[in-house]
Amino acid sequence: MKASKIAYKPVGFALGALSGMIAGAVFQQTWKLIEGEGDAPDALDEDRSWRQILLAAAVQGAIFSVVKATVERSGATATRRVTGTWPA
Template structure:
């Protein structure tokens, strides 16, 4: 399979993996926040009853979890494509 075809074939797979990664990351964040926070729900940036520290910690934790899950899923997808096609998607 040529590089262009492999890259094109990976686009829909990458999109589906991204959607799945977002779903998984959201679930993981909610569970981690329940353990780390004082509340079941993470604060929104506009939540008047929450302080700056709590809001910024929640945002940083959420960003780290989303980035970690996305990188793991993207890497796993690329490895899978290479196993199937023999070429690394770019």
């Protein structure tokens, strides 16, 4: 395993945690715009419709994927600028 890949591991973990927090905040704001409610439905919330639950899951998944890819790609690009090598 390359040294740059090993050195990037802790950075990758930190970026993963950061992307989760960012995505959660973005999703909460997006859900308020979509449904006008503060909390997104949970899959086990019997008071919510299938439509609401599946819509929330789809929106949340899309947001988390885009934020994660953006943060990871930015971290890899920054690592290359600092070290001269791509971390993967």
